[in-house]
Amino acid sequence: MRVSNNLVGILNFATLVLSLPIIATGIWLSKQAGTECERFLDTPVIVLGVFVLLVSIAGLVGSCCRVTWLLWVYLLVMFLLILLLFCFTVFAFVVTNKGAGQAISGRGYKEYRLGDYSNWLRKRVTGNWGKIRSCLVDSKVCQKLLVSASTPPVDFYEERLSSLQSGCCKPSNDCNYQYVSPTNWTPSATPTSQNPDCAKWSNDVNKLCYDCDSCKAGLLDNIKSDWKRVAEINIVFLVFLVIVYTVGCCAFRNNRDGHSWK
Incomplete structure (x- = not known):
């Protein structure tokens, strides 16, 4: 099995493990929340955890089991995620450009x-x-x-x-x-x-x-500060996602070449 397939498998196994405590945290919040503000957080956290879980499974199975169509779906979702994150990062810098104490x-x-x-x-x-x-x-x-x-x-x-x-x-x-x-x-x-x-x-x-x-x-000043920090972290995360996406493309090519040889 090619190095890129192994690397994609390892990365997605790590994110799959990470998704489990995220889902558990969302369920815990839904049970323990005492105010409307706390209850507001539980659904987004659960949705995020399930999303990470499903994408990780698609990448893991697609790369390790050589399921080309599943790896293609994984790469499509990754591309959309990179595009969405890039747009949000630019938007965050624009809307937080004004205002100061x-x-x-x-x-x-x-x-x-x-x-x-x-x-x-x-x-x-x-x-x-x-x-x-x-x-x-x-x-x-x-x-x-x-x-x-x-x-x-x-x-x-x-x-x-x-x-x-x-x-x-x-x-x-x-x-x-x-x-x-x-x-x-x-x-x-x-x-x-x-x-x-x-x-x-x-x-x-x-x-x-x-x-x-x-x-x-x-x-608003508090939101501005938080969004700027998130935008700065997003830049690092974007670089990481682009690297993972590139490795995933190599794994996809390996799968396709393997099927062509057969």
Whole structure:
């Protein structure tokens, strides 16, 4: 048996083994999920695991058992996967090109404006904000600030808050609210800001600024950072897939030449 067939078989056996814990994780999530956000993850994880399992079986049987048509299906799926991953990587870089936190004088944290980010991302987030909001509340993104209720103003203003904490857990700086504790602020007696977020702030720990545009902007900044990391990892993964695809093409040619000789 040719080297390329062996190599494809080994690679697909490894991915087949990898697919089993992925499927098991999805099933575990479906049984253990206590919130809507956790339940949202189980189906995609199971689908991903089953997809990897089926593709691995096709590549393993096609290369090791010399089933040419099955190896052809495997290569077709691999080609489509490479094309899809390439398109997603380019798209991820495009939609995350805009937007950044704004530095505030005398503050350790930055503030975020919804209009600074990609229009496509803004529509996705604002259109599904009801579910996203409940997920943010369930994740207790402001829990660290609640624990630090005795933090003096000077120390709080120097805090390196995450984009979600800055956007969702405190009022915007231009609202001129008076600091009492990290999640307790008193409105100014003479409000001057036209920022609509100022009227949405609440000292209720389940409300805070979760309905503010700054909270949506903080989430978008978080998504932007995550997508950029994913896009960078995808480049490495794409190179790996192209190498596997090339080896698979060699195995396919070996199968075809073997059948022609017979």
